[in-house]
Structure formats: structure tokens, C-alpha cells
Amino acid sequence: MTALLVATAAAAALCFLLLVVVLVVRARIARLDQRSRGQRTEVSTILRALLVDEGEAPAPRASSTLHAVASVVARVHGEDREALQGWLDVHGASAIARAGMRDRRALERARSIRLYVRTTAEPSPILMSRMLDDPDARVRGVAALEWGSTGRTEAIAPVLAAACRQERRLPPLVASIAIMRCRLLDVDSLHAAWSTRDPDGLRVALSTGSAAGLPGVQPHAVAALEHDDPLVRIAAADALRRVGTRRSLEPLRARLQFESNPIARRHLDEAIAGLGGTP
Numbered sequence: 001m002t003a004l005l006v007a008t009a010a011a012a013a014l015c016f017l018l019l020v021v022v023l024v025v026r027a028r029i030a031r032l033d034q035r036s037r038g039q040r041t042e043v044s045t046i047l048r049a050l051l052v053d054e055g056e057a058p059a060p061r062a063s064s065t066l067h068a069v070a071s072v073v074a075r076v077h078g079e080d081r082e083a084l085q086g087w088l089d090v091h092g093a094s095a096i097a098r099a100g101m102r103d104r105r106a107l108e109r110a111r112s113i114r115l116y117v118r119t120t121a122e123p124s125p126i127l128m129s130r131m132l133d134d135p136d137a138r139v140r141g142v143a144a145l146e147w148g149s150t151g152r153t154e155a156i157a158p159v160l161a162a163a164c165r166q167e168r169r170l171p172p173l174v175a176s177i178a179i180m181r182c183r184l185l186d187v188d189s190l191h192a193a194w195s196t197r198d199p200d201g202l203r204v205a206l207s208t209g210s211a212a213g214l215p216g217v218q219p220h221a222v223a224a225l226e227h228d229d230p231l232v233r234i235a236a237a238d239a240l241r242r243v244g245t246r247r248s249l250e251p252l253r254a255r256l257q258f259e260s261n262p263i264a265r266r267h268l269d270e271a272i273a274g275l276g277g278t279p
Helices: 002-052 063-073 078-090 093-100 106-119 125-132 137-149 153-164 172-180 187-196 199-211 217-224 230-243 246-258 262-274
Strands: none
Touching: 002 063, 002 078, 063 078, 063 093, 063 106, 078 093, 078 106, 093 106, 106 125, 106 137, 125 137, 125 153, 137 153, 137 172, 153 172, 153 187, 153 199, 172 199, 187 199, 187 217, 199 217, 199 230, 217 230, 217 246, 230 246, 230 262, 246 262
8 A cells, every 4th residue: 555655656746747847848948939039020120120221220139130130141132231241240240250260169160150251241261261171070161161152263272172181171062062152263273173183172173163164174174084083084074075175085085995984984975975976
């Protein structure tokens, strides 16, 4: 009988504890929802004042408001972008971002990079290059993509160099996306890949340079047909299919005679056909 009473009391205590936990969680969720609604209202008021009424916008109540307004900067252009960046600058967003980029937490550094780039009309190449060398891969990726989103050609060489190095390497896909967001005007910007012949760097340079329609990629692509990495040879064949001339047919046919990788052979065939030749 005593054991039954003890078990009943324990069950009742457990139910009470679970009820308390549920109530605490619900209260916390309600507070977060209320805070989120309050911030959305605040941000909407600021955006309306700056972009619609073109008047004075209220000061932010918290730094999170700066991040929320900065997220809109990437979606607007011209005078609207200048208005948002001006408001962010007046309220210290740039200083907050610079401080956050030195934070010991990787996610905070990444958030601060976004805030900095979207607040600053001309991000510092020195500062952005430093973030491309961050110990955390996520931070390096954000730095490359955000810098690329500005469309500034000065970002191309550092991003590509980060994809070519051995330590703290930038993934090829991230580097390609970042470079494609910039105005790639000449092959000299891709020098890091041509000089090091790093497999990842060459794939990025060949794909982005040929996608941009740069004829100067052709000699580098011809040289890359003899690279040890089959993925580089595939990228070289694809680049020649895009920007090559009939002068590329001879090296493509020569490579095809010795190519053992079946996927690379298919890409070589497609490049030759695309240039109007026959295997």
C-alpha cells in the first residue's frame, strides 16, 4: 500500500513538473513571437519612412534591427539603396559590423560580414581579404559570396586565390558563384589559377571565364587538356566548347586519342561537335 502511494505521488509530481515545463515553454514562445512582431513593425516603419515617405526614419531600438534593415539592401538599387545605407551608417552599423567581424563566435562574424558589406558602399579589400582567410569555413564562404554580390571586379582575384591555396581553402562552387556575381572582364583577373595550375582554381577559372565569354580563356583551356585531374580536363573541354575556335579542334582531337576517362571523352566529343568538327 505504501509503495502504491509513493508511486502515485511520484507520478503526480512528474505530471506537475511537465505542466510547469509546458507553461514555461509556451510563455517563452509567446514572448519571442511578440518580440518578432514588434521588430517587424519597427522595420516596416523604418522602410516606409526611408523608401516611401522619403523622410526621417526613427532610430533602431536594437542592433538586430540594423541586421534586418541591411537584409533589404541587397534587394534594392539606386537611391533606395543609398537611403538605406545612409540610415545604417548614421546609426553606427558599420562600426558594429567591424567589431562583430572580430568576435570569437564564427556565426557572429558571418552575420557581421553581411551587415558590413550591405552597409558600406565600397567594402575595404584589405578587410574582406582578411575575412576570406578566417579559420571557419562558413565565414570564408559568406565573405566570398557577400563580396561577390557587390559586383566589384576587385573581389575576383582574392576570391580565386582563396580557392587555389592549400590552407583555409575556399570551395570551388562558392568561389565560382562569387566570381560570377562580379563583372569578369579579362583573364588577367584569373591569374592565380593560370600561375598555380591548382585543380580547384583551374576549374573555377575555366568555368567562370568561359561563361563570361572571354576569348583569352582558350589558350589556358588548351593547356589544361593535359592536366592530370580529369575534372580539370572536363572543365577545359567545356570551356573550349563555349569560347574556342576551330583552332581548338586539333588539341581536342589529340587529347581524345589518349583520354581514358569515359566522362571526359564524352565532353571532348561534345566540344569537338560544338565547334563544327568530327572526332
